Amino acid sequence: MKRGTTLFLKIADMFIGIPVLALCIFLVPEIGNVAAKLLPGFAFIKYLVSIVFYASAIPFYFALYQAFKLLRYIDKNKAFSELSVNSLKKIKHCAITISTLHLIALPLFYLFAEKDDAPGVIFVGMVVPFASLVIAVFAAVLQKLLKEAIDIKSENDLTV
Known part of the structure; x- marks a missing residue:
């Protein structure tokens, strides 16, 4: 494969992390504040929202790496x-964690x-888990195919 194609993918890989960093810096605190205002009976909700989003950013960046x-x-x-194969396995585990x-x-x-009377919010909340599961399944399939290709290659190397 030409170096230019992987260079483009490496640059794209780096640029994917920038919007997530911006969301973590600017949007997550706002989401926590909105959650605290919408659900004043749950005092811990602001911190729970922040913990979930920041904790999911860690495996995201590890998967990018x-x-x-x-x-x-x-x-x-x-x-x-x-x-x-090990990199694909780690990407799969990161996607499952997210x-x-x-x-x-x-x-x-x-x-x-329930508070805002907008049932579509639940579907919005299911986007990230569903996308992460799709990535996990895709990484698992690629991992299995790559493992089988390595096994076939090693068998061919032994028969020559």
Whole structure:
């Protein structure tokens, strides 16, 4: 694969992290304040919202780093190696973690929908867990295919 394509993907990988950082800095505190205003009976809600969003940012950035490492392996012609399989495995675990954290926060969306009388809010709350699960399944499929390709390659190397 040409270095230009992976360079583009590496740059895109870095730029994906910028909006999430901006959301963590500017939007998460506002969401916490709105949650505290909407549900004044739950004093801890502001902190719970912040914890869920900030805690899910950690595996997000770790997954971005693993994707960057995977692109480096492709550049070094080590795409069909155990290193790539391990990176995909870590990306899968990060996606599952993000999905789990946001599923834990899903009852908050129910409380918001109940308070604001807007049932569509629950569907908005399901976007991130669903997208994370899709990424986890995709990474698991790629991990399995890559593992099988490595096994086939090692069998072919032994028969020659």
